[in-house]
Every structure is written in structure tokens, then in C-alpha cells.
Amino acid sequence: MTTAAALFRTCPATGLKVHLPAQGLIKINAVTAIVFLLVGGIVALTLALTRWQAVHLLNDEWFYRMLTLHGIAMLVAWIVFFEMAVLYFASAILLNTRLAVPWLAWTQYVLMFVGAAMVAVEILLGRADVMFTSYVPLQADHWYYLGIILFAVGAILGCVVFFATVNAARVEKTYEGSIPLVTFGAAIAALIAIVTLAHGAAAFIPTWLWALGLVPMMDAEIYRLLFWGFGHSTQQINVCAMVSIWYLLGTLTVGATPLNEKVSRSAFVLYGLFIMIASEHHLLVDPGLSAAHKSWNTGYFMHLAVLASMIHAYSVPAATEVALRKQGYTKGLFEWLKKAPWGNPAWSSLFISLVGFGFIGGITGVVYGTEQINIIVHNTLAIPGHFHATVVVGTTVAFMGVTYYVLPLIFQREVAFPTVARLQPYVFGLSMYVVCIGMIIAGRFGVPRRSWDMNGVDGPFQVSFDPIVDMALAVTGIAAVVAVVGGAMFCAVAVGTLLVGKKIEG
Amino acid sequence: MSEFDREEHKPKGSFVLIMIFFGTFALLYFLNWKYLTDIWKIG
Numbered sequence: 001m002t003t004a005a006a007l008f009r010t011c012p013a014t015g016l017k018v019h020l021p022a023q024g025l026i027k028i029n030a031v032t033a034i035v036f037l038l039v040g041g042i043v044a045l046t047l048a049l050t051r052w053q054a055v056h057l058l059n060d061e062w063f064y065r066m067l068t069l070h071g072i073a074m075l076v077a078w079i080v081f082f083e084m085a086v087l088y089f090a091s092a093i094l095l096n097t098r099l100a101v102p103w104l105a106w107t108q109y110v111l112m113f114v115g116a117a118m119v120a121v122e123i124l125l126g127r128a129d130v131m132f133t134s135y136v137p138l139q140a141d142h143w144y145y146l147g148i149i150l151f152a153v154g155a156i157l158g159c160v161v162f163f164a165t166v167n168a169a170r171v172e173k174t175y176e177g178s179i180p181l182v183t184f185g186a187a188i189a190a191l192i193a194i195v196t197l198a199h200g201a202a203a204f205i206p207t208w209l210w211a212l213g214l215v216p217m218m219d220a221e222i223y224r225l226l227f228w229g230f231g232h233s234t235q236q237i238n239v240c241a242m243v244s245i246w247y248l249l250g251t252l253t254v255g256a257t258p259l260n261e262k263v264s265r266s267a268f269v270l271y272g273l274f275i276m277i278a279s280e281h282h283l284l285v286d287p288g289l290s291a292a293h294k295s296w297n298t299g300y301f302m303h304l305a306v307l308a309s310m311i312h313a314y315s316v317p318a319a320t321e322v323a324l325r326k327q328g329y330t331k332g333l334f335e336w337l338k339k340a341p342w343g344n345p346a347w348s349s350l351f352i353s354l355v356g357f358g359f360i361g362g363i364t365g366v367v368y369g370t371e372q373i374n375i376i377v378h379n380t381l382a383i384p385g386h387f388h389a390t391v392v393v394g395t396t397v398a399f400m401g402v403t404y405y406v407l408p409l410i411f412q413r414e415v416a417f418p419t420v421a422r423l424q425p426y427v428f429g430l431s432m433y434v435v436c437i438g439m440i441i442a443g444r445f446g447v448p449r450r451s452w453d454m455n456g457v458d459g460p461f462q463v464s465f466d467p468i469v470d471m472a473l474a475v476t477g478i479a480a481v482v483a484v485v486g487g488a489m490f491c492a493v494a495v496g497t498l499l500v501g502k503k504i505e506g
Numbered sequence: 507m508s509e510f511d512r513e514e515h516k517p518k519g520s521f522v523l524i525m526i527f528f529g530t531f532a533l534l535y536f537l538n539w540k541y542l543t544d545i546w547k548i549g
Contacts, residue, residue, distance in 0.1 A: 259517070314524045318517035330514035333522055363531050373538045376545070 007098065011409055012504070018410070022092035022099035022165075026085045026410050028109055030403070033081035034494050036116065037396075040073030041487040044480065048435075050452065051381075052477030053470060063452040064131060069123045071132025075391065076151065076234065077116045082399050083189070083241050084108065084158040089406070090186035090244065091165035097174040100164035104157055111154030118147030131450060133231060136207060136218040145208035152200045152230075159190040159197075181261055182251075185244030188268045193237045195276060199229030221288040232279035235387065238395040239309070240271050242353070245398045246316045249350040252405050253341060254327070256319040264315050270308035277301040281369035285378050294371050306366050313358050320350075345421045349401025352429035353394050360436050361389030379450075382443025389436040392483075397429045400490050407494065413501030421493045428486025431479045438476030445469045 007020050043066045049057040050066075058066060092099040099105060122128040128140035166187065169175055179187070203226035209215040247264070250256035258264045280297035283289055324336035341347045364386040368377050377383060407415050415421050445466050447454055456463045 313527065314520060317523060318520035321517040321520045322515055325515045325517075333519040337519060358527055359530060363534050366531070367535055367538050370538075373542055376538070376542060 014409060016093055016409070017096045019092045019098045021102040021105075022088050023410050025099065025102065025105045025109065026088050026093075026406070029081050029085040029088070030406060030410075031498075032109075032113060033078050033085065033399075034403075034491060036073045036077035036081060037487065038491050039120070040070055040078055041484050041491075043070040043073065044487075045484045048477050048480030048484075052473050053454075054474060055477065058452075060452040061126075061129070064129050064450075065123060065126060067450065068129060068131045069120065072116075072119055072123065075132060077120075079238055079391070079395060079399075080151070080155050080234070081112065081116075083193075083237060084112070084155070085406070086241055086245070086399075086402075087158055087162040087186055087190060088165075089410070090180075090183045091162050091169070093409075094180050094183050095166065095169035095175050097165060097169035097172060099161065100168045101161055104164075105161045108154045108157040108161065111150050111157065113154075115147045115149070115151030115154060118143055118150070122147065133227060134207070135227070136210070136220050136223045139211055142208055142211035145204050145211055148204050149201065149208060152197045152204070156194060156197045159193050162186070162190050178261075181258055181264055182244045182248045184265055185240055185247065185268050188272045189237050189240035189244065191272055192233060192240055192276065196230055196233035196237060199226055199233060203227045203230055221286060224283060224286060225289075228279045228282040229276070232282060233276050235391060236271070236275040236278065236305075238391060239275065240268065242357070242395040242398045243268075243271075243309075243312045243316075245402050246312070246350060246354060247319070249346050249398070249401055249405075250316055250320045250323070252402075253344055253347040253350065254320050254323045256323040258319050259315055259322065263311060267308040267311035267315070270304050270311075273304070274301050275305035275308070278305055278365075278369060281374060284371050284374045291371075298369050298371050298374075302369060303366075306362075309358075309362060313354070313362070316350075316354060343422050344404075345425050346401045346404045348422075348425040349397050349404075349429070352425050353397040353401065356389055356397070356429060356433055356436075357394030360433065360440075361386060361394050364440065365390060377443055379448060380443035381439045381447045381449050384449050385436045385439030385441075385443055388432065388439065393429060393432045393436060397425060397432075400428070401425065403490075403494060407497045407501070408504055411498060411501070412504045413497045414504060415493060416496035416499075416501040417493050420489050424486055424489040424493060426486075427489060428483055431482035431486055434479035435476050435483055438472045438479060442469050442472040442476065445472070447473070 008017050009020065010017055046058055046066050047063070047070055049055045050063050088099060088105065091097070119128070122141055122144040128134075128144040130138040130140045130144075134140055134144075166179065166183065169179075178184070203223060206215055207218055207223065210218045247256075247258060277297045280294060280302070284294055284298065320340070321336050324340060329336040329339045340351075364382070367373055368383065368386055404415055404421060407413055443449070445468060447465060447469055453459065454463070454465075
């Protein structure tokens with residue numbers, strides 16, 4: 001008979017009690033996430049080499065097909081599978097408890113995997129060339145929508161398991177005082193996820209019925225409203241999870257503790273209350289909503305979520321600064337920064353993520369999300385420039401950084417190829433800075449997003465751009481190639497660790 | 507006095523960094539409004 005104690009092991013490095021069923025689920029979700037990252041990265045290379053006008057790799061059909069696959073693989077599969085791993089880690093591992101209802105967690109995994117695989121196959125078979133947004137009246141095969149619904153249901157189950165685990169820890173008193181800040185942030189992320197996925201169900205279940213021929217027509221405006229409650233809000237889950245990871249990385253790398261936990265927790269609550277409203281900026285040029293409605297949501301309420309980001313933007317680096325100053329790096333304003341462990345890929349990931357998210361993704365997000373200014377950049381390449389800074393430079397780099405701790409703790413292996421690991425955040429993160437800035441510059445000169453034929457060569461009239469656009473797109477393309485190399489370095493370290501990493505006992 | 511309250515442990519560098527961030531934010535916000543007024547003239 002298996003005893004409860006036999007289901008746990010203690011990590012020799014951190015002292016954390018690791019529930020073995022939770023460990024298995026963290027592993028499988030993280031590995032699947034990295035597989036989708038690899039797929040999305042390869043596809044990203046083809047897209048970057050197509051938007052680089054001098055190369056223009058794919059034909060129009062495959063460009064839109066790959067654009068759809070890239071969006072699904074990166075924005076949905078890589079991120080949400082990894083977030084499931086984060087939720088199980090932040091609950092079972094950080095609270096020293098058992099994962100509640102592991103069978104439900106396995107159901108989460110199976111549903112999400114089957115759903116994501118169905119969607120990917122449908123796209124590759126050319127039956128869903130509708131891009132990530134799948135705006136009606138564009139119609140994909142009904143299996144595509146069913147795949148997304150299965151994926152969303154699976155993710156909801158993951159959130160349920162997370163809350164059940166936190167409750168089990170509370171009842172069994174496996175922690176003292178309040179839950180850790182990282183778990184608190186993950187809980188807010190899970191709450192946002194449930195609301196987000198409910199929007200996804202509201203958007204995709206009727207669309208699925210429409211694709212089956214059971215519903216005559218979908219209202220395009222209502223679809224857009226519901227879709228963005230899902231499509232952008234999934235990125236708000238990322239922001240919340242990413243900030244939680246920032247705090248975790250601060251603790252793991254330099255032993256930082258938040259300067260004021262109550263303020264940091266309040267900032268997470270602001271995310272929970274207001275960040276969903278930021279989705280409204282996708283609808284700023286839609287005719288069905290009033291100007292007052294748009295202005296209140298993007299001009300006022302959204303800024304309460306921005307305030308939360310401002311709090312974290314100070315709190316995270318300040319916490320690491322205090323920790324490093326306590327280690328003796330007290331000279332001047334920046335000795336702590338100079339002497340920080342820049343050779344630790346988790347630390348460099350934290351800072352590259354923090355700075356890139358704030359300076360590129362955050363500022364452009366607030367500026368472009370303002371109703372009046374949005375009209376300058378709406379549907380231009382500047383918008384992908386903004387969200388690659390948030391989702392790739394911000395979230396993905398942070399997730400990569402925490403992986404360097406997850407590998408020894410959960411997979412019980414020393415990180416393989418340490419030199420590659422040390423360089424990886426710089427190669428990937430800094431080249432992505434250039435990709436984002438290149439897209440923003442091209443967008444500010446009017447280059448449209450999601451367009452294979454930006455010059456209108458096959459259209460009724462041709463469009464020409466300032467010559468600087470050619471340079472911006474070329475620089476973007478070159479930097480994207482380097483970023484894909486950086487992504488491949490991450491996958492090589494992760495896979496290499498699993499295959500040849502030295503086993504850690506304990 | 508706790509270690510946290512000691513002058514040399516206060517996060518002065520982060521304060522400078524965040525001020526640079528605020529300054530960049532305000533400048534880019536202003537430039538975008540300025541650009542909007544240039545391309546979308548009233549009257």
C-alpha cells in the first residue's frame with residue numbers, strides 16, 4: 001500500500017516538499033509547452049522571412065496558414081500549458097502540500113493536448129485559414145472550434161485543481177500566515193483565466209454550432225466583443241503569471257523579499273478588477289460601441305491596471321536591489337546592478353523581461369490603447385511590435401528564466417550546456433527587443449499587420465512606403481532569425497537537460 | 507534600527523531607474539499626442 005509520505009520527496013537544494021503526482025503533471029505540462037514553443041518558433045522564422053520583403057519566403061496561402069498556427073502555438077498553447085505548470089508549482093510545491101484531485105489535473109492535460117493537437121492539424125490541413133482571431137464571417141472547419149473549446153475546458157479544470165489545492169493546503173495547515181505572494185499572484189491569474197475562458201466559451205460554442213450548420217449566422221460585432229474577452233484576456237493571465245514569476249525569480253536568484261507585500265498584493269487585486277477591461281482597445285474603431293463606452297474603458301478603468309504594473313515595476317527591482325545591497329553591494333546608486341549575477345540565466349531573464357516589458361511593451365500598450373492615439377496605429381505592424389514585447393520579451397523570457405530553476409527542482413537534473421544557458425537570455429531577449437522596435441517603426445510608417453501583400457501588388461491599386469520601411473523590415477527579419485536561434489538554444493538546453501543532464505539525487 | 511531601514515540598503519538605484527521609466531513614458535505619450543495633432547488637424 002502506498003503511504004502518503006511515499007508520495008513526497010524533499011528537494012535537497014531548496015528544502016521544498018515535492019508532491020510526486022504534482023511533479024509529474026508539472027513535467028508533462030512544461031514539456032508540452034516547450035514542444036509548442038519549438039513549433040511556434042519554427043513557424044515564426046517563416047513569417048519573419050516573408051514579411052522581410054527582400055526574401056518574401058511563403059506564398060500568400062501558406063503565409064496566412066502559418067500566421068494562424070503561430071498565433072495558436074505561441075499565444076495559446078506554449079503559454080497556457082506553461083501556466084498550468086506554474087499553477088501546480090505555485091500551489092502544491094510552494095504550499096508544501098499535495099496536489100488535490102490529480103485525476104482532474106490529468107483530465108486537464110488530456111483535454112488541452114487533444115484540443116491543441118486538433119487545432120494544429122486542422123490548420124496544417126488548410127481547413128482553418130482564419131488566423132488567430134478567426135473573425136466571423138471567416139469560417140473554419142467545425143473541428144477547429146471544437147479543438148479550442150476542448151483546450152479551454154481543460155484549462156478551466158487546471159484552475160479548479162489549483163484552487164482545490166490551495167484550499168487543501170489551508171485546511172491541512174501546510175503553511176503559516178497568508179499564502180505566499182507568488183501563489184497569491186497565481187491565484188489572481190487563475191481567476192482572470194476562468195473569466196477569460198468563459199468568454200472563450202461564449203464566443204466559440206455558438207461559432208462551432210454555426211460551423212456545424214446548426215445556427216444560421218454569427219453577429220460579427222458580438223463575436224468580436226466576446227472574442228476579445230478571451231483573446232486579449234489570455235494575455236492578461238500572462239501578465240499576472242509573469243509578474244508572479246518576477247517575484248519568484250527575485251527570491252530564487254538573489255534572495256529578494258517584497259518591500260511591502262500588502263502593496264504588491266493590492267496591485268494584483270487591481271489586475272483582477274481592471275485588467276480585463278484593457279481588452280476593449282481592440283474595439284476602438286468598431287462602430288457598434290459608443291465613444292463614451294470606449295473612452296471610459298480605455299481612458300480611465302484601464303489605467304487602474306496600469307497603476308498595478310507601475311507598482312510592480314518599482315517593487316520588483318527595488319526588492320532585488322535591497323537584497324543585493326544587504327549582500328554588501330552598497331556603493332553608489334548602481335553597484336548592486338553591476339555586481340548582480342548576470343551569468344545566472346534566471347537573473348538575466350528577469351531583468352531582460354522586466355525592462356523590455358516595461359519600456360517597449362508597457363509604454364506602447366498604454367499609448368496605443370488610448371482611444372484617440374489608437375487611430376494612428378490601428379491594424380499596423382506597430383501593434384504586433386507592442387504585443388511581442390509583452391508576450392515574448394515579457395512573459396516568454398520570464399518563463400524561460402524560471403525553467404532554469406524548474407529543471408533541477410522538478411526534473412532533478414543539473415542544467416545541461418551551462419555556457420549556452422548563460423548566453424541564451426541575451427541572444428533571445430535582446431534580439432526580440434530589436435524585432436519589436438523594428439515592427440513598431442515599420443508600423444508607424446503605415447505598414448499593415450497580417451498582410452502578405454503590403455504593397456497591394458495584386459490589388460486594384462498599389463501602395464508605396466517610405467524607404468525606411470525596407471530597412472526596418474530587414475532589421476526585423478535578421479533579428480527574428482537571431483531570436484529563433486536563441487529560442488533553439490533554450491529548447492536545446494531544456495531537452496539536453498532531460499536527456500543528458502546529470503541526475504540530482506533527493 | 508533594523509537592517510532594512512539602514513540608509514545604504516534603501517533602493518535608491520531602483521528609484522532612479524523608475525524615474526527614467528516615467529520620463530520615457532511621459533515623453534512618448536506627449537510625442538504621440540503631438541503626432542496626432544500634426545496629422546489630424548482640426549478646422
